[in-house]
Amino acid sequence: MEQNRLSERGMRTIAQGLGALHVEDLTVTFGRGKKTFQVIESLNFSVAPGETLGLVGESGSGKSMTAAALLGLLPWGGRISRGSVRLGDQELTHLSARAMRELRGREVGMIFQNPLSSLNPSMTVAQQIAEPYRLYLGADARAGRARALELLQEVGVPDAERRLDDYPHQFSGGMRQRVMIAMALACKPKLLIADEPTTALDVIIQAQILKLIRRLQREHGMAVIFITHDLSLVAEYADQVMVLYAGRTVERGRTPEFFANPRHPYSRALLNSIPRLANGDARLSDIDGLPPRPQAFPTGCRFAPRCTLRTEDCELRYPPASGEGHQFFCVHPVGGAA
Ligand SMILES: Nc1ncnc2c1ncn2[C@@H]1O[C@H](COP(=O)(O)OP(=O)(O)OP(=O)(O)O)[C@@H](O)[C@H]1O
Ligand SMILES: [Mg+2]
Known part of the structure; x- marks a missing residue:
């Protein structure tokens, strides 16, 4: 009996080690020939069984496009032009439309x-x-x-x-x-993708639904991708956070580390706009300007045109990743260089 329990636990650990979802260099391109543009680019993340990834970023940052790419439901004209999506030991980017349909029903x-x-x-x-x-x-x-x-x-x-x-x-x-x-x-399913699942609901029902998802997730060991505008929900429900800006990752990390020490100026600005989390300061931080359109993404940091910390080198090339575990893409991070 005892041995059975032990081996069951061992099996679970192995299953978790294998992970549920691994995404590498995921890039979605629209259009053909010279008129192509990328709506999401070089996304990397993993979600383990039983774990929740909170995907945040302002409107148009590519959250739903990421979900659509994972589900094989990209709108007409869009395709995964680079990268890999592995669910368990299956590579999804190679599956036929029919196999993807079945996967959506089953896994x-x-x-x-x-x-x-x-x-x-x-x-x-x-x-x-x-x-x-x-x-x-x-x-x-x-x-x-x-x-x-x-x-x-x-x-x-x-x-x-x-x-x-x-x-x-x-x-x-x-x-x-x-x-x-x-x-x-x-x-x-092994993976549940929830794209703004509670935006249309009042806050009490919202909390009920999110708690319900969390309970079911624990019972079934599902990996969950939770897409939302609302960082306060991420703080409460997600194990890790990924912040998108104009189709690229600007920062990602475990939830406690991210909230304790956000490094990207865009993440900081987003956090400042949550009165509850901004040290009791109820002012809404306004980030001047608008995000760029995918047809006109700048070469360097895409947030640079709106960033108060910008210098010339921000515009030369996309900033390389800094940090391990808690990763950010910025040459002038909040709190000083890594
Ligand atoms: N059918 C399409 N063809 C080309 N580009 C598109 C198409 N649909 C959306 N886009 C562009 O893709 C980018 C990402 O859109 P997406 O819907 O993923 O944003 P989002 O982060 O989910 O925003 P929201 O918070 O408003 O839901 C946007 O710039 C959008 O204009
Ligand atoms: Mg969306």
């Missing part, structure tokens, strides 16, 4: 901001939740329905049995979001 779950646009209005929630389970795991109608009930209960939909045959429009916003989580979890 990767997704939750988006607006559940109504992702739920099918003409199918009952039982049918929708059971669909991937039936399609990819070969369950029959009865087993599918039983799984749908189990999942609705797991995500905390009250009176789940009676609600199985309801349609999405009969649910409130928070309950719809739960239905979408149930769908995403139907096949026990």
Whole structure:
């Protein structure tokens, strides 16, 4: 018995060592010939089973494009032009569209901001939740329905049995979001990508949903990528943070180190805009100017035109990575050079 427990624990450690998601040099290019531009470039990150990566950055920084690239759901004209995405021991950038579709049902779950646009209005929630389970795991109608009930209960939909045959429009916003989580979890995915999953919800329901995701994540050992504008949510729910600016990583690290000592001036500016975390100073920091468009990304640091610490060398080339573990891409980091 004792030995069994030990070997079980050993297995878990090995599985965690293998990791869930490894992304290297991920670059997405739009267009052909001379008119190409990159919307995300050279992203590197890993997310272990049971761990959450918080992906932050202002609107247009490439957060959703990163999710779309991982899911094989890039908009027309976009392609992964460089890099590798490994989920477990599978390389995803080589998979066919069909294999990617199957992977999305079976190994990767997704939750988006607006559940109504992702739920099918003409199918009952039982049918929708059971669909991937039936399609990819070969369950029959009865087993599918039983799984749908189990999942609705797991995500905390009250009176789940009676609600199985309801349609999405009969649910409130928070309950719809739960239905979408149930769908995403139907096949026990290795990776869950949540793109602004709670932006449309009030703060109480937001906290409930995020706690629910965290509980399910721990129970199922899922890796989670949590995309948000909101750094205070990242501080609370993510194990590591990656800050994007204009399609590139400006800083990444474990959550406590990042929040204790943000090194990139852009991260610092983002943090200053959270009243609760900015030493009780409730002023909103305004970063002057706008981020560049992908068609006009500068050669050097992309934040340089808006940065108060900029010097000439910032504009010559993209700053190399500094720091180990906690990494940042800046030649004049906050708090002095590395
Ligand atoms: N279909 C498309 N073709 C070309 N470029 C696109 C397309 N869709 C989006 N983009 C560009 O890709 C960049 C990244 O967009 P993305 O949607 O990933 O931003 P985001 O960080 O998710 O922003 P938000 O916080 O507003 O959701 C933006 O500059 C955007 O203009
Ligand atoms: Mg987005």
